[in-house]
Amino acid sequence: MRISTKQSRELELLSKAYEKSGRNIATLLDKNIASLIITGNKVLGLNNVTGVEVLPRQISHGVEADINIQPNIVLNRPIHICTGFLEKRGMQKIVFNIRIGDNSSVKFVAHCTFPWVEEFTHEALSNVWIGKNAKMSYMDEHHHSESGSINLKTTTKAFVSKGGYYFNSFVLTKTRVGVLNFNAEVELDDDAVAEMVTKIKASHNDRVMVREKIDLIGSHSRGIAKSVIVALDEAQARVVNEAYGRGDYSKGHIKCEEITKGKHVQVSTVPVLKVFNDLSELTHEASIGRVNAKQLETLMSKGLTEEEATNLIVKGLVS
């Protein structure tokens, strides 16, 4: 990976931000690992390995990248993506067009770090296409500043071909959220499987909107969408989980857990299940409110105060 002198200063800053979120940027610089490093609208680093083609280009306020995995490629080490914004104010747009070839298997580890922003909008769009019998995992973790003034809009549109597997996780639990509008939808062909997990801890006056949609188009397709939201203080959260059963013997499950702590929190969950085929089966489960009493009293019966027990349960939920 080549980095110019001018860019190396930015890398140094990004490295600090990365370390702040508990990571080591050296991982991204390993030439044996496919990686993409973005700050603002610049590509700071890029490394491709056999079978992986990452083609980034600058766009207005950001970067768009085509990420192509050739067929029959099995990557033993994940592709690392680091997206940073090191200024205090501004906007960033990120577009990823990810295409996984048939029978390939790949994992992405993505980190978005905006540690010093005060007024900032981040828009991310991921278009994902997963080939036949291919597997893809995308684990996205965010670290924001504690200003609570980030406006984050993230949209993922995925299609999983016959026999393919898609796992997507979005985690924002270690810092303030700001305003989040999270959208993820996946369409599944025959025998395709998808799992989507969202974990968010909102505090102060954070605002969270989560929408996850699973469209079970193909026969024997299966999908699960799971959201865990912890809302503290005056935070507001709204979760809409949708599942559509169209394919024969398709199965979908949606689950939402919203834990509240604070007199002024506002949370809601709306499950939407629609069946268009009498051979399809959809289920949902939801819990909303304070920490589970049995869990709480179990820990209190071992000597934790209510506060300590609540914190430990929440820590586990969002870990």
Next chain:
Amino acid sequence: MLCLEKVSLRRQDKYILKDIDMCFEPGKRYVVLGTNGAGKSSLAYTIMGLTDYRPTEGHIVLDGTDITDFSVFQRASLGITLLWQEPARFQGLTVRQYLSLGGKISVEEKELKEVLSVVGLSPNLYLNRMVDELLSGGERKRIELASVLLLKPKYAIVDEPDSGIDIMSLNMIQDVIQLIQDRGGTPIVITHREEIALSAEEGFLLCNGSIWKKGKASELIEYYKERCDRCEHANAPVTEEGENE
């Protein structure tokens, strides 16, 4: 000494527990017997002070201090703990975190491994596993036994320790209860299993929320086997005179 003095627990017009008088002397081992629905678990929850199980009448006294209004945490701080019949699951918490209560109690790695070995779980396989739905009922119960061992309680209410655990592991359960006692604790064991009950010195037989008999564990077991096992009016007890209580 831990005593319940005329403790009753009433929900609307129904008594879940009624006029319970019982004392547990430090260092002894007790058994609580009774058919399903007799009030055994309600008694355990009442002693622990769980929500909805606060006595509507009577007092709970520990070493002369009235703890009736104490919270679960306060009672635990005084050395009372509960081994749950069906322990809760915790998403995202490892066995290590659970046993050390998120780091609140400092436990050496060696001790963690020892207690897991005592309850028949391999430390290498379990310390970093989650205490979640992926554990079987038996595995979860063993972790709960390990947790109680680590706490070294003065009074351990052990609610059906054998439920969910294979019959071959009865010796392990006996060992855990013995260890609690060896470490200065007073096990109060709720059980249906004769082998476990027999190892207690004294006990109480509950029926319909009241103490029906108290005394030596061995005598209570004989009475239970003879009268309660096939009782046609379980929890609607009949007095010696043939009248319903």
